[in-house]
Structures are given as C-alpha cells and as structure tokens.
Amino acid sequence: MSSIPHAELEAFRTEFPILQTRTYLNSCSLGALSRRSMGYLGEYQALWNTMGASAWYELWMGRIGQLKQTVATMWNADEKEIALSPSVSGALSSIASAIDYTKRNKIVVAELDFPTLVYQWLARNDVEVVRVPSDDGIGVPPERWAEYVDERTALVATSHVFYGTGYVQDLAPIAKAARDAGALFLVDGYQSAGQIRVDPRAVDADIYVAGPLKWLCGGPGIAFLWVRQERIAELRPTIASWFGARDQFQFRNDELEFRDDAGRFSMGTPAVPTVYTALGGLEIFAEAGQDRIYERIAALTEDVVTLAQEAGFELKIAEDPARRSGIVLIRNDDAPAAVRRLADKNIIVDHRAGYVRVSPHFYNTPEENRKFIAALRG
Ligand SMILES: Cc1ncc(COP(=O)(O)O)c(C=O)c1O
Incomplete structure (x- = not known):
C-alpha cells in the first residue's frame, strides 16, 4: 500500500x-491539526506577548514572506506570482474586479463547480454566466468546454477537482479552449492542492487559487493566489487594500499605485495565526x-x-x-x-x-x- x-x-x-x-x-x-502547527501557533503567541507590535515588523512580516515563498516552491512558481488572501472568495473577488468586461462579458464555469467560484460573477450585472453541463453529475467531458467558449468569453473558471465528486478535470483541453478564444483561464484548486500535483504554469492557467485548510493541513483564514507573471500588469483591481499598494509604508492616500507583482491582489492584513499554522502544515507536506x-x-x-x-x-x-x-x-x-x-x-x-x-x-x-x-x- x-x-x-x-x-x-x-x-x-x-x-x-x-x-x-x-x-x-x-x-x-x-x-x-499538527503538533507542528500548534508549535508555530505557540511561537506566534509568545512573540505577541513579548514583543507586541514590533513582532509585526521584525518577525511576522518575515513569516508572511516565508509562506509565500513556500507556496511558490510547491507550485513551481515565482514568489512575485503569489498573493495571500483571506479566503478563496476574497482572491476571486479581487480578480473579478480586475477584468475588463466591456468587450467580452461572458464567464464560462462548470455546473459542478463550488458555488463561491460562480458567485463572483453572478453578483455582477455586467456579465453573463454560462454553466457547462455534466451528463452524469460526476464530471464534465473535457471536449465540451470548447463548445461553450467563444470570442465573447472573458474568462473560463473551473475547479481542478470537483468538491462534490472528487472528479479530477483534465485541464489541458479547457486551457486550450480558453486560449484559442483569447479568454483568461482560472482554476479553483482548493480540492487539489495537497492531494494531487499542482503546477499552474504547466497546466497553462492564468490564475490559480487554493487554500491550506484542507489537504495542506494549514487551517482556515488564508488562501493562496497565483497569477501568471505575464498577466499581472493587465489585471488592475478595482477593489484595493494598502497591502496591495506599491509603497505600502509611505502611507499615501492621495494616490494609489498598485504593486507590480501579485501582491496587488492582497486584501489587507493577513490572518497571522493561519500564516503560522499553514507553515506547520506545509512543512510536514514537504517532509512527507x-x-x-x-x-x-x-x-x-x-x-x-x-x-x-x-x-x-x-x-x-x-x-x-x-x-x-x-x-x-x-x-x-x-x-x-x-x-x-x-x-x-x-x-x-x-x-x-x-x-x-x-x-x-x-x-x-x-x-x-x-x-x-x-x-x-x-
Ligand atoms: C472547491 C472549493 N472552492 C472554494 C471553497 C471555499 O472557499 P472560501 O475560502 O471562499 O471559503 C471550497 C470550500 O469547501 C471548495 O471546496
């Protein structure tokens, strides 16, 4: 076995x-939950108790950087392509806010996708959401995607693994359908990260989002967002946070210049306890x-x-x-x-x-x- x-x-x-x-x-x-994560959590509490706010600048920010680097290594990516979000929904909201729907207003998803992936676009009144149907309620035939994607499609967004059936999608034909039509390709990897191979660039995704709380044993409160380097500049969010600003610690409020890297999609102060518990989970993942x-x-x-x-x-x-x-x-x-x-x-x-x-x-x-x-x- x-x-x-x-x-x-x-x-x-x-x-x-x-x-x-x-x-x-x-x-x-x-x-x-692992002893390793509990140990990290203890470190976080001890630092808060002994250093107070200086823990932020001297150590917590370092752990946040370490987490992003660890995710980048795990996904064969560059750290500049990784952002932390409070949840998959938060990461998706930032991406949804950055897409220009004026020339292309169609979003293609699967009937079997997790609701929050679809809600980002159902919440908007400037897009049409099209759901690719499943015949058996288990998966979607890969060749079917091309029938639903056209020159009006802004984005194809779907799961790597369907949460309701465990079905692993073959992403290559979906990526090709998106690419051929000039659409972006987003993958929700919440049910894949930690249980099957994740390499967003290799599957030709533009955006890949996942979190540590399931198969990576990292706990709730944080999600990982990967955005292909070549796409970052053209995706300018219309929701923002100071963590996404280029010179965050200049504290300017008379202008907003986004960071050049995926950090522009950050949604505010990260959940530091989960940064610590996620490091524990990812450490065991790497060791095993x-x-x-x-x-x-x-x-x-x-x-x-x-x-x-x-x-x-x-x-x-x-x-x-x-x-x-x-x-x-x-x-x-x-x-x-x-x-x-x-x-x-x-x-x-x-x-x-x-x-x-x-x-x-x-x-x-x-x-x-x-x-x-x-x-x-x-
Ligand atoms: C595939 C998938 N996407 C997203 C989510 C939830 O995302 P969020 O972090 O916004 O709660 C889940 C939760 O079970 C999920 O299975």
Whole structure:
C-alpha cells in the first residue's frame, strides 16, 4: 500500500493528535491539526506577548514572506506570482474586479463547480454566466468546454477537482479552449492542492487559487493566489487594500499605485495565526514528500472504493480511476444521520446531498478504511 515506510508513517501520524482518538477521514473538509502547527501557533503567541507590535515588523512580516515563498516552491512558481488572501472568495473577488468586461462579458464555469467560484460573477450585472453541463453529475467531458467558449468569453473558471465528486478535470483541453478564444483561464484548486500535483504554469492557467485548510493541513483564514507573471500588469483591481499598494509604508492616500507583482491582489492584513499554522502544515507536506503523499492518497482511495463496492454500496465517483481523487461519495438514504451515527463511534466523515463523503489523507491507514466501512454497514 505505502510508499512511506511503516515507522515513518507512524511518526507522521503522531504529529496529528486527532488520529490518536478518532478515525479521521474528513480531510477534504478540514485537514488535521499538527503538533507542528500548534508549535508555530505557540511561537506566534509568545512573540505577541513579548514583543507586541514590533513582532509585526521584525518577525511576522518575515513569516508572511516565508509562506509565500513556500507556496511558490510547491507550485513551481515565482514568489512575485503569489498573493495571500483571506479566503478563496476574497482572491476571486479581487480578480473579478480586475477584468475588463466591456468587450467580452461572458464567464464560462462548470455546473459542478463550488458555488463561491460562480458567485463572483453572478453578483455582477455586467456579465453573463454560462454553466457547462455534466451528463452524469460526476464530471464534465473535457471536449465540451470548447463548445461553450467563444470570442465573447472573458474568462473560463473551473475547479481542478470537483468538491462534490472528487472528479479530477483534465485541464489541458479547457486551457486550450480558453486560449484559442483569447479568454483568461482560472482554476479553483482548493480540492487539489495537497492531494494531487499542482503546477499552474504547466497546466497553462492564468490564475490559480487554493487554500491550506484542507489537504495542506494549514487551517482556515488564508488562501493562496497565483497569477501568471505575464498577466499581472493587465489585471488592475478595482477593489484595493494598502497591502496591495506599491509603497505600502509611505502611507499615501492621495494616490494609489498598485504593486507590480501579485501582491496587488492582497486584501489587507493577513490572518497571522493561519500564516503560522499553514507553515506547520506545509512543512510536514514537504517532509512527507508530494509524490509519496499523492501515491498514498490514491492507494487509500482505491482501497476504500473497493471496500465500499464489495459491501454493496452505490458510489458517485468517476468510472476511470485516473479521474478519481481522495473524495469518495457513498449513497445513503439518510446521510446526515449516518454521519452522526459514525461520529458517535469516533469516526469522522461528512455528507453532501444524499451521500456520505469520505476523504482519506496520507496519514490514514487501510485499517481505518475498514473500520469506517464496517461501521457504515452496521
Ligand atoms: C472547491 C472549493 N472552492 C472554494 C471553497 C471555499 O472557499 P472560501 O475560502 O471562499 O471559503 C471550497 C470550500 O469547501 C471548495 O471546496
């Protein structure tokens, strides 16, 4: 099963206290909190207690820079292409504010995308939102995108992994459809970052947004925004913050000059506690190794799929294992009650629209999968 030797895996598991007391199989909702992140949080509190405001200038700003650099390294990007936002919604709002809709006013999304990705444009009255339909409610045929994208399209925006089915989209044909029509291509990677390979430039995206709270075990309060270097200058936001200003500490309020880098999309003072907890999560991610993590999640996913099928459950997942990820939907007549019943047995999963949703991470084990399926049958 594992590309991570047993002793090493056990050491990683002791990093996450929740694994000692719970069968935790809900990382696509919230990745587990690590001792490493708690240690970082302690450092943040100690600095606040001892240094007060000078912690800002001397140390916290440094940690913010370190987080951006770590994300850049993880995504094969330049630090100048990375901005921090309070949430994916915040990052999307800044990008949505920067697009010129006068010549192109169509936004193309998928029927299966997470609502907040679509809301940015539904909230505007100067654009038309077109949703690419799904036939099976699981994925969207990649060739279909080209039928919906045309010379009126300003932006194609969709998920790398669909939150409701775990379906991994093949981004190349979508990027090509956008590129051929002269539209921008934005990817919501909230459900991909930390569980499958993310390399925004390699998939020909213009904008890639994700956050650390799920598969990167970094906690809520911050999102990561990547904007392709070549696009930054032409995207001038019409919502702003002083963190996005070129000479932030000049405190000028008679003019606004945006930063030349992706920092122009920043939305104010970052959530420093999450900067610290995210550093802990990303540190463990780097130590465990991306490839080994992805391999292990894929193996645990196939394992839980097989167990569920053998137990006679109906699943809502991609037929092709290459399009699956660590989010597995299992049909249940009363999914909320099933999730509560499992929680009473210290097994933590989630539910979405008539399905129990289970999401094994690299720190889980086949034994935990078995325990979950046995309890679900019971
Ligand atoms: C794919 C996807 N995008 C966005 C979000 C939420 O974004 P935000 O940071 O704005 O809450 C989620 C949350 O579950 C998600 O699964």
